[in-house]
Amino acid sequence: MTQISLVPGSGRGAALMETAVKGRGLWDDARRRLARNRAAVTGAAVLAMLVMLAIVGPWLVPYRYDEINKDDVWLAPLVHGHLLGSDALGRDLLARLFMGLRVSLAIGAVATSVSLVVGVIWGATAGYLGGAMDEVMMRIVDVLYSLPFIFFVILLMVTFGSNIILIFVAIGAVEWLTMARIVRGQTLSLKNKEFIEAARAAGLDRTAIIARHIIPNLLGPVAVYVTLTIPGVILAESFLSFLGLGVQPPMASLGSLIAGGAQDMELAPWLLIVPSIAMIATLVSFNFIGDGLRDAIDPKDR
Amino acid sequence: MLRFLVRRLVVAIPTLFVVITVAFFMMRAAPGSPFDNDRRLPPEIKANVEKKFGMNRPLGVQYVNYLGGVLHGDFGPSLKYQDKTVLDVLRENYPVSLRLGLTAILIATVMGVSLGVLAALRQNQAADYLTVGVAIVGVTIPSFVTAPLLQLVFGSKLGILPIAGWDNGALPNMILPVAVLALPQIAIISRLTRAGMIEALHSNWVRTARAKGLPERQIVTRHALRAAILPLVSYLGPACAGLLTGSLVVERIFNLPGLGKFFVVSALQRDYTVVMGMVIVYAVLILVLNLLADLLQARLDPRVRLA
Numbered sequence: 001m002t003q004i005s006l007v008p009g010s011g012r013g014a015a016l017m018e019t020a021v022k023g024r025g026l027w028d029d030a031r032r033r034l035a036r037n038r039a040a041v042t043g044a045a046v047l048a049m050l051v052m053l054a055i056v057g058p059w060l061v062p063y064r065y066d067e068i069n070k071d072d073v074w075l076a077p078l079v080h081g082h083l084l085g086s087d088a089l090g091r092d093l094l095a096r097l098f099m100g101l102r103v104s105l106a107i108g109a110v111a112t113s114v115s116l117v118v119g120v121i122w123g124a125t126a127g128y129l130g131g132a133m134d135e136v137m138m139r140i141v142d143v144l145y146s147l148p149f150i151f152f153v154i155l156l157m158v159t160f161g162s163n164i165i166l167i168f169v170a171i172g173a174v175e176w177l178t179m180a181r182i183v184r185g186q187t188l189s190l191k192n193k194e195f196i197e198a199a200r201a202a203g204l205d206r207t208a209i210i211a212r213h214i215i216p217n218l219l220g221p222v223a224v225y226v227t228l229t230i231p232g233v234i235l236a237e238s239f240l241s242f243l244g245l246g247v248q249p250p251m252a253s254l255g256s257l258i259a260g261g262a263q264d265m266e267l268a269p270w271l272l273i274v275p276s277i278a279m280i281a282t283l284v285s286f287n288f289i290g291d292g293l294r295d296a297i298d299p300k301d302r
Numbered sequence: 303m304l305r306f307l308v309r310r311l312v313v314a315i316p317t318l319f320v321v322i323t324v325a326f327f328m329m330r331a332a333p334g335s336p337f338d339n340d341r342r343l344p345p346e347i348k349a350n351v352e353k354k355f356g357m358n359r360p361l362g363v364q365y366v367n368y369l370g371g372v373l374h375g376d377f378g379p380s381l382k383y384q385d386k387t388v389l390d391v392l393r394e395n396y397p398v399s400l401r402l403g404l405t406a407i408l409i410a411t412v413m414g415v416s417l418g419v420l421a422a423l424r425q426n427q428a429a430d431y432l433t434v435g436v437a438i439v440g441v442t443i444p445s446f447v448t449a450p451l452l453q454l455v456f457g458s459k460l461g462i463l464p465i466a467g468w469d470n471g472a473l474p475n476m477i478l479p480v481a482v483l484a485l486p487q488i489a490i491i492s493r494l495t496r497a498g499m500i501e502a503l504h505s506n507w508v509r510t511a512r513a514k515g516l517p518e519r520q521i522v523t524r525h526a527l528r529a530a531i532l533p534l535v536s537y538l539g540p541a542c543a544g545l546l547t548g549s550l551v552v553e554r555i556f557n558l559p560g561l562g563k564f565f566v567v568s569a570l571q572r573d574y575t576v577v578m579g580m581v582i583v584y585a586v587l588i589l590v591l592n593l594l595a596d597l598l599q600a601r602l603d604p605r606v607r608l609a
Contacts, residue, residue, distance in 0.1 A: 146585040154569040242446045262450045283442035
């Protein structure tokens with residue numbers, strides 16, 4: 001890119017420019033900026049490691065997450081072959097930590113996907129159609145927004161009994177509201193942009209405009225919001241666990257481990273500290289990636 | 303302005319009506335009843351109790367009666383707390399949550415905005431990194447971890463603050479709960495302010511203000527800050543509603559007589575009328591605070607036209 005003659009008419013320069021300029025669209029630029037952001041790269045590396053541990057971790061520990069060992073109660077870390085110690089029932093903390101990581105990441109991924117699919121479709125439809133349809137769809141969002149989250153969760157639980165799938169659904173059902181609002185706002189502002197008008201003038205039909213112009217331009221803000229929703233979901237699940245409404249024992253999530261550890265804080269501080277560190281590492285990684293992504297896609301507010 | 307207010311109210315009232323309707327029927331669709339105790343009531347007694355609360359009539363009739371009562375400001379009797387109406391429950395417990403929530407929001411806004419402005423003015427210097435670090439830690443540590451930790455340090459180890467309890471809202475009893483409530487909000491608010499401020503400081507109107515030779519102090523407070531807190535205003539609406547209806551976690555850990563814990567207990571016990579009362583309080587708060595946020599936004603941003 002360095003030695004291009006930009007003088008119009010100089011044949012060599014024009015030819016060079018064509019090859020050099022090609023392929024540096026919005027996404028290439030964004031990728032380049034993201035790769036240069038040290039916090040985001042570190043976050044991604046830590047997160048990749050955590051995901052690996054969540055997948056293979058449970059097989060690396062000689063104990064099961066729900067295995068009760070009557071002789072190994074309240075062990076401090078590094079004692080008796082329990083690398084991170086054990087809890088009141090002698091369950092190995094490392095095994096439970098890996099399982100908790102797996103459950104929390106899964107809840108984050110599934111609930112966010114639910115909110116992503118529902119929210120993008122809902123928001124883009126409302127924004128693009130506009131008029132009465134938009135009004136009705138967004139009023140529905142307003143109504144759901146005005147109902148307290150915990151009310152939903154408890155009603156779902158007493159109706160269908162408490163299980164993990166339900167927690168996925170309940171959290172996803174609340175998170176899609178914000179997603180729909182963001183997507184609708186973006187769609188509204190995109191709809192009247194010049195390049196959409198140009199596409200319309202060029203004779204593209206509505207589906208092609210949505211698929212080729214609206215959705216790719218939505219992806220930026222949506223991707224940023226997704227990386228910030230996942231930690232939000234993990235945090236929401238941990239609050240449910242604290243209230244006894246989250247995953248039920250012996251199953252573990254990072255939230256339920258922390259909630260349990262907080263109760264035995266004075267007797268066995270490692271039960272609080274270890275899962276807290278894992279939780280903070282997970283959430284901070286997601287936050288770094290999200291911030292990095294936002295700066296990369298929208299570099300103006302750095 | 304007046305037209306905007308009227309239009310918004312015209313929309314808000316049906317929204318509230320739909321919220322009440324949805325909540326009413328959702329709750330009744332869930333299995334269980336407020337009169338299911340550990341000890342099973344004989345059918346005749348249960349029928350009598352249901353009759354007393356009008357629950358023997360068709361659901362539609364009950365719904366219409368309930369709506370009629372709400373219109374007259376009558377939220378009905380609690381089904382679980384004997385001889386108490388829903389209004390009694392709200393009156394006894396709401397002031398506690400309100401006081402904690404308001405204090406926390408006030409402190410969080412003042413501290414969050416100051417920290418955010420400071421970080422933006424010293425972008426990429428030590429003060430900035432410190433603020434960003436605090437902000438990230440603040441949003442990632444759940445309050446049910448900070449609360450017991452603070453109890454352990456200030457209540458148990460140092461012994462300078464009460465571990466729990468309300469004591470009619472004595473100042474020492476408020477410090478820890480307010481700190482736990484405010485910390486995540488300080489984190490979010492300082493982050494929003496910092497981002498908005500950095501953008502505003504690079505804007506054309508700030509350059510114009512500089513060119514006019516205004517003192518830096520005035521540029522920051524009058525010109526930049528005004529635009530920088532716009533995203534904060536729309537965040538604060540729903541956030542306030544959440545804080546003002548009481549925090550389940552904080553009220554439970556510090557054993558405070560607030561409204562938050564009724565959300566869970568009453569819903570689990572199917573205390574229909576109390577749950578409905580809380581849903582209505584929450585929905586009204588959300589609607590009113592969002593309206594206030596929009597009004598404030600229009601005052602701060604001359605580009606926003608209320609129509």
